[in-house]
Amino acid sequence: MYPARIIPELARQGWQAHGLALEGSWVAESFVEAGITPLTVPSRGRALWRVGRILAYLKVHEIRVLHCHKSSDLRLGALLATLRPELRLFFTDHMGVTRPKKDPYHRWAYGRLTRLFSISETTRARNLRAFPLRPERIRRLYLGIDPSPYVAGLAxxxxxxxxxxxxxxxxxxxxxxxxxxxxxxxxxxxxxxxxxxxxxxxxxxxxxxxxxxxxxxxxxxxxxxxxxxxxxxxxxxxxxxxxxxxxxxxxxxxxxxxxxxxxxxxxxxxxxxxxxxxxxxxxxxxxxxxxxxxxxxxxxxxxxxxxxxxxxxxxxxxxxxxxxxxxxxxxxxxxxxxxFTLETHIRALVGEYAGEPAA
Structure with missing residues (x-):
């Protein structure tokens, strides 16, 4: 549910977010609750057949950044980046893989990435061992929260x-x-x-x-x-x-x-x-x-x-x-x-989207 959590802060910092989700899924609903109507597909397999429609959507909306959050979505992301090389493709590993992913398919898919984000140093260490990527293409990016609802005291x-x-x-x-x-x-x-x-x-x-x-x-x-x-x-x-x-x-x-x-x-x-x-x-x-x-x-x-x-x-x-x-x-x-604020997290994230060097 991470994408929907960051959409309001992305908008506040001047970015326009779009969503791609499975029809009827919680993720699709969460996009709507966050204020955007996502492009939906009936299944991941059908998404591959509709790649032309998705490419057209990217072109019409001048979308230059794709960000995937599940490894099963990266197949589509890598295909889109192959067909439209100017796209910047990102993937966040939210779990920290434990098994190597260096077979020909994963070398192709992860090879299309602009950057892979690890959510901690612990998961980055695992990702360095597991993924077929140079160390500089795997960055640790801590998650963040909006601290305002977490009041320090109640009446x-x-x-x-x-x-x-x-x-x-x-x-x-x-x-x-x-x-x-x-x-x-x-x-x-x-x-x-x-x-x-x-x-x-x-x-x-x-x-x-x-x-x-x-x-x-x-x-x-x-x-x-x-x-x-x-x-x-x-x-x-x-x-x-x-x-x-x-x-x-x-x-x-x-x-x-x-x-x-x-x-x-x-x-x-x-x-x-x-x-x-x-x-x-x-x-x-x-x-x-x-x-x-x-x-x-x-x-x-x-x-x-x-x-x-x-x-x-x-x-x-x-x-x-x-x-x-x-x-x-x-x-x-x-x-x-x-x-660990959401604002800090998003500033680092959009810096990567824009191609700025890491601090």
Whole structure:
């Protein structure tokens, strides 16, 4: 959903964006919600048959830049760039590939790229090994967010009501974990850490909040959700852990929490990390993937992703010290404003679109 997120900022900086999407897809709908009517095709295969129509669309609208965000879309992008060599073709790898892509097809497709963007140094290192491109054609470009919805504080009454809605008792430290509820996101280790926190600090008042869809339609693993609920009950944490479900108001929810956890084992970037930091929340994150690039000791704590004892220790330290929570939260928000805003991201992106040398 990245393209629709950046369209308003592209427009604000003077660029006119167009979209190409599958008919009836969420991506097509997101383009419309962002204010543009996309060109649509019934399938990726049919798009190849309609390449003449797409080329005509590019010519009529004087489009000079193509930007793909899925490797399955690059086949069409590379074909268009082959047929119209003046096009500048970009591809963002949002995951970080793990298998080499140096066969004849990939050499042809990726050879048409003006630039490949990696969303972290971690994924760039993987991409350098995987893609048939010279290092200078693979650039790290961090993602960014609009920090304005991530308020550093809520009105007292609003915060109290929202915390109650999330299941947080009065006076408890709210320890949240937002994100898709799937094995790779680390919720299982987090639950084990909370059980150890009870043992280590029996007098500490806290409440855990899982924020994320509970069904497959909302991106979560239903079997894993059920097992997680069973484990919470087995550990005697039913009254101390809430399953809040999907929330469309995540910025407000983050501001209602006291500590935000991101225990994902292999984040390609860590959008939740900078969202929590933008909300001035201290973060406890996994010391793996790209998270250490975003988070340091000035804004939170890094912990081994598979070590519940270490997680319990870090959570206990933060939960018992409100002054530290505030200090780390303010430092995190300042870091986001300095390095991870959507405006900063778009300025770097359009500089590449325009062919400007990297700073």
């Amino acid at each position: 007292a009454d609003e915060r109290r009501a929202l915390r109650a809605e999330l299941g947080v008792p009065e006076g408890a430290v709210a320890i949240g974990l937002p994100g898709r509820i799937t094995p790779g996101k680390g919720q299982a280790v987090w639950v084990e850490a909370l059980a150890r926190l009870v043992e280590a600090r029996p007098t500490l008042a806290w409440h855990g909040v899982l924020i994320g869809g509970l069904g497959a339609g909302e991106g979560s693993n239903e079997v894993f959700v059920a097992k997680l609920r069973e484990r919470v009950a087995a550990l005697g944490l039913t009254e101390r852990v809430s399953f809040a479900g999907f929330r469309g108001d995540l910025p407000r929810c983050l501001a209602a929490l006291d500590i935000v956890c991101v225990p994902s084992r292999n984040e390609a970037f860590g959008l939740t990390v900078i969202e929590a930091m933008a909300a001035a929340r201290p973060v406890v994150g996994a010391d793996s993937g790209a998270i250490p690039e975003l988070l340091d000791a000035t804004a939170g704590r890094l912990v081994a992703p598979e070590d519940p004892e270490a997680w319990a220790e870090a959570l206990g330290e933060l939960a018992a010290d409100t002054a530290m929570q505030h200090r780390l939260g303010q430092a995190g928000r300042a870091r986001v404003l300095a390095a």
